[in-house]
Amino acid sequence: MDYDTLDAAILAGALAGRSWEHWSTGLRIDVLDGGNEKSYFVKVIEREDFVGMAEAEYEGQKAIAAVIPDNAVKPVAWGYYADAKTKAxxxxxxxxxxxxxxxxxxxxxxxxxxxxxxHQRSISPTGQFGFHVTSYYGPQPMIVDWTDNWEEFWVREFRSGLRNVERMRGQDPELFEIAEQFIEKVASRLLRPLQKVKVGASKPIEDFEDRVSLYAMAKADIKRLLEKYPDGLRYYMGGLEPTIASLPDTPPATPSRAQPPTQIASKGDNTGINTPPRTPLITYDPSRNSITDDLLAAGE
Structure with a gap:
């Protein structure tokens, strides 16, 4: 590797020892620092609309490494190019x-x-579902603003995924027609009992396989579940709240998130290197919702 071809911000991150696919490019960099050779993996995002992936990758990998350090990537740093904030x-x-x-x-x-x-060790510091920075599913940004409601969290991301499918593959009138029925009847029927009813691990047991299909979100499964639950919650728990199908599926104007990363100084030109404070893995609280129990049961 010719170091002259590397951006100054990347080199500074490696030499500072801050223990470092087609929207991004991956490469290995070997660095000799004071007689010690170190190897780093670097992912470069050169499309301006995807630069948020760098921070998301760093924060996500750091959160995972805090919970399962022996089986996780060890993140080092993230930042922007020294002379181009449109690349990260x-x-x-x-x-x-x-x-x-x-x-x-x-x-x-x-x-x-x-x-x-x-799922056993991770704890939400807020007792809510969400994450403190926008995460990505491939090139698609996810809606991860904090909420107490698992049904709301799942539905807004489901709708976001539908819009992404439409952008990539064109309109599918049938899919979007059954999707709204699916949200109103099936999502409420299978997810709200987890939130509102004090159920035990992986209960209601009779709903377990259907919840797996719900999370899979295959079109054929959407049709099957609509046939199975045509009345939604009508004949289930009469005291539960109405469907949240009408809730907004876009994040608020000022989303709840952590303070932005701080700039630090180190050897070399450290422009663009960010080292946010350490934060625990955020997604769900096992004491609040049995979605965690479903995930654990699936792994047994």
Missing amino acids: WFMAEYSNFRARAPPLEQLLPIVKQMLKQM
Whole structure:
């Protein structure tokens, strides 16, 4: 690697020791610092509309590493190019996963155990669903503003996903017609009992497989579940609140989030290097909603 081809901000991040696909490009950088060779993985985002991915990757990987440090990427830093704020980068310690990966039959139990640990150990500091920075599902930004309501959280992200599908594949009138019925009848029927009724682990048990299908969001499953729950909540828990289908599916003008990252000084030109304060993994509180119990049961 010719270091002259690297942006100054990336080099500064590596040399500062801050333990570093087509919307992004990944590469390995080997750095010799005081006689010690270090290897970093760097992801470069060169499209202006996707630069938020760098911060999201850093915060997300840091949160995961705080919960399962032995099975997580070790994030180092993120920032913008020194001379172009329209480009960003994320840096992590380099790991050769191909050389370390066990056979598939050994890998699956490890992955299941990792999922269980994540959902058992992670705690929301607010007792709500959400995250303090916008996260991404591929190039698609997710709506992760804080809310007490799992149904609301799921529905607004479901609608956001539908709009993304429409942008990529064009209009599907049938899908959008059944989607609104799906939100009103099926989502409320399967998700609201988790929020409003004191159910035990993975209960109502008879709904478990249907909740798995709900999260999968396949068009065929949407149709099947609509046929199974044509009346929504009408004959379930009469005291539950009306459907939230009419709630807004876009974030508020001023979303709730943590303070922005701080600029730090270190060796070299450290322009654009951000090191936000450490934060725990945020998504759900096991004491509030049994969605966590579903995830744990699926991993057993």
